[in-house]
Structure formats: structure tokens, C-alpha cells
Amino acid sequence: MTENRYDLMIIGSGPAGLTAALYASRLGLNVVVFGDIPGGSTYMIEQLSNFPGFLTEISGTQFGTMAFQQAQQEGAFFTMTRLKRLRYENRMFSGIDADGHQYTADCVIAATGRLPKRLAVANANIKGIHFCSICDGPLYRGQKAVLAVVGRDNTAGQHAVTLSRVAKKVLLISSSEKLAMDAAHIRLIEKQGNIQQLLNTEVTGYKGAEVIDGIAVSTKDNVAEELNIDGIFLAIGWRPNTKMLDFEVAKTTEGYLKTDQQLMTSVPGLLAAGDVRETDMWQVLTACADGARAAKYAGEYLEQN
Numbered sequence: 657m658t659e660n661r662y663d664l665m666i667i668g669s670g671p672a673g674l675t676a677a678l679y680a681s682r683l684g685l686n687v688v689v690f691g692d693i694p695g696g697s698t699y700m701i702e703q704l705s706n707f708p709g710f711l712t713e714i715s716g717t718q719f720g721t722m723a724f725q726q727a728q729q730e731g732a733f734f735t736m737t738r739l740k741r742l743r744y745e746n747r748m749f750s751g752i753d754a755d756g757h758q759y760t761a762d763c764v765i766a767a768t769g770r771l772p773k774r775l776a777v778a779n780a781n782i783k784g785i786h787f788c789s790i791c792d793g794p795l796y797r798g799q800k801a802v803l804a805v806v807g808r809d810n811t812a813g814q815h816a817v818t819l820s821r822v823a824k825k826v827l828l829i830s831s832s833e834k835l836a837m838d839a840a841h842i843r844l845i846e847k848q849g850n851i852q853q854l855l856n857t858e859v860t861g862y863k864g865a866e867v868i869d870g871i872a873v874s875t876k877d878n879v880a881e882e883l884n885i886d887g888i889f890l891a892i893g894w895r896p897n898t899k900m901l902d903f904e905v906a907k908t909t910e911g912y913l914k915t916d917q918q919l920m921t922s923v924p925g926l927l928a929a930g931d932v933r934e935t936d937m938w939q940v941l942t943a944c945a946d947g948a949r950a951a952k953y954a955g956e957y958l959e960q961n
């Protein structure tokens with residue numbers, strides 16, 4: 657078993673991890689990055705249209721690959737293996753990767769992102785399933801589309817309102833009998849005029865060959881029907897990736913890592929950046945900004961400890 661000693665471990669090769677690697681390397685830190693896909697979740701972005709600076713079309717995959725190469729050029733070492741487990745003892749972190757190699761570091765940035773929950777129905781990966789209305793809503797602009805939103809909380813409400821501005825009609829579907837969103841969201845939904853609420857209703861299947869063109873739904877009274885739609889946005893929750901952390905650390909009830917203004921978690925030396933962190937915007941741009949700031953504060957932590 658080999659053991660490798662670094663100043664800083666970065667877990668995650670998405671926008672947050674890659675930007676942290678870029679900045680930390682430029683600060684002269686000895687950095688190792690664990691990851692799987694260069695660019696992380698950006699591979700799911702067909703067209704990255706809301707990141708400033710690209711006048712021509714750029715896919716999430718292209719963006720992720722370039723950010724990966726840029727961080728490598730600055731000297732960050734990428735294992736491109738996943739970190740299986742991270743331990744914290746005597747103010748020192750020790751990790752073991754999927755190949756059984758051991759690493760130690762004084763400081764760690766968790767930039768492991770989050771995964772959207774999907775409906776447990778057949779054909780769950782058909783095209784036309786979305787998780788981000790700000791990102792993918794504009795794909796339906798000018799198409800007189802009928803879009804479904806599944807969920808009951810403020811996020812679902814926000815998706816419904818965002819989509820109502822590009823779609824002909826939005827179906828807001830929840831298996832609950834009441835929406836669990838604040839009054840401001842309810843007011844906005846009612847104001848739009850093209851959002852139809854389908855409560856006590858469960859989506860039981862997706863229809864369509866390659867791209868979704870309908871859904872099967874069933875009500876509490878067992879009335880089943882099929883509805884034509886052009887796309888569906890799921891807001892049924894996310895799972896922040898924190899399973900590899902083998903010690904107690906403060907999290908929100910949804911499992912996001914809590915941080916202070918310097919992105920430090922409740923464990924000294926463990927910072928969090930990007931979608932895995934408790935935040936109010938889950939975007940490439942905000943993940944990159946987190947990565948840059950986490951690297952800066954990791955550098956300061958290493959200097960002071």
C-alpha cells in the first residue's frame with residue numbers, strides 16, 4: 657500500500673473541484689484531486705449558455721474538459737479515482753481511494769456535488785427529463801410546450817414559475833394533497849395563469865420512444881390517465897455526496913455541508929465548495945466561485961496551522 661502526503665486534497669472533479677485545483681496550484685500548494693469525470697456534472701449540460709465569456713456554443717463536456725486541462729497545466733495532480741473513505745484524526749486527514757492507495761493531507765476541500773433524485777419508474781433515463789429550470793427551461797422557448805414539474809416545495813414552485821414564462825402550460829404535479837411552499841410562491845403560481853396544479857397525483861410512467869412525449873399518472877382514487885407533455889422537471893430532492901466522510905460534520909437536514917463565511921465546515925481544515933455545500937444557487941458559475949474562494953481559504957488555513 658503506497659502513502660502519499662499532500663498539503664491539500666480536493667475531492668471532486670466538477671467545476672468547484674477543478675477551480676479549487678487551479679487556484680490552489682497557482683498559490684503553490686501541493687495538491688491532489690480525486691474525481692471521476694473531468695467536469696463532474698457538467699457532462700449533463702447540453703449547452704452551457706449562462707456562463708459568461710463564451711460567445712459561441714459550448715457544451716458542458718467541452719467546458720469540463722478545458723477546465724480539467726487548465727488545472728492540470730498549473731500542476732495539480734489528478735488521480736482520477738474516487739476517494740472511498742476520508743478519516744480525520746489528530747488534525748490530519750487520511751484518505752483511501754478506490755484503488756487502495758492512501759493519501760494524507762492537512763487540509764481538504766470537499767467538492768463532491770450532489771445527485772438528483774429520480775422517479776422510480778421504468779424508462780427513467782429517457783430524454784426530456786430535467787432537474788434545472790434556469791438551465792434547461794430556455795430549450796423550450798417559443799415551442800408552445802406543455803411541461804410538467806414534479807414536486808411540492810419552494811424549488812418545485814420556482815421551477816413552475818420559471819417554466820411558465822417559456823411554456824404554453826405547466827402542470828405542477830404532487831402526490832401530496834397540499835403544496836408545501838411559502839405564500840409568495842403560491843401567489844406567483846396563481847398569478848401566472850398557465851400553471852395547473854395536479855395534487856394527489858403520482859407520475860407512474862414515462863411515455864415516448866427516445867424522447868418523452870407523455871406521462872402516465874394515477875390519482876389517490878386510482879383514476880389513471882395519460883397526459884401529453886414535452887418535457888418534465890423533477891424537484892423531488894437531491895442527495896449531496898458526503899458518504900465518503902467517515903467522521904461527524906455539521907450538515908443541514910437535507911444533507912448539505914454547513915460552512916462559515918470562509919467555506920470552513922465544522923471540522924477544522926475541511927472546507928466545502930459547490931453544490932455539496934449549503935447554498936442558495938447550484939450553478940457552474942457559483943461552484944467555480946466557491947472553488948476559488950475555498951482554495952484561498954485553504955491556503956490561509958495551511959499558513960496559520
Ligand SMILES: Cc1cc2nc3c(=O)[nH]c(=O)nc-3n(C[C@H](O)[C@H](O)[C@H](O)COP(=O)(O)OP(=O)(O)OC[C@H]3O[C@@H](n4cnc5c(N)ncnc54)[C@H](O)[C@@H]3O)c2cc1C
Nearest residue numbers: 668670671672696697738739769791930931938939940943
Ligand atoms: C441536467 C443538469 C443541467 C444543468 N445545467 C446547467 C446549466 O445550464 N448552467 C449551469 O450553470 N449549471 C447547470 N447545472 C448545474 C451544474 O452542473 C452544477 O451546479 C455544477 O456542476 C456543480 O459543480 P460541483 O463541482 O459543485 O459539483 P459536480 O459538478 O456535481 O462535481 C462533483 C464531482 O465529484 C464527484 N464525486 C462525488 N463523490 C466523490 C468521491 N468520493 N471521490 C471523487 N469524486 C467524487 C462526482 O461524481 C462529480 O463528478 C445543471 C445540472 C444538471 C444536473
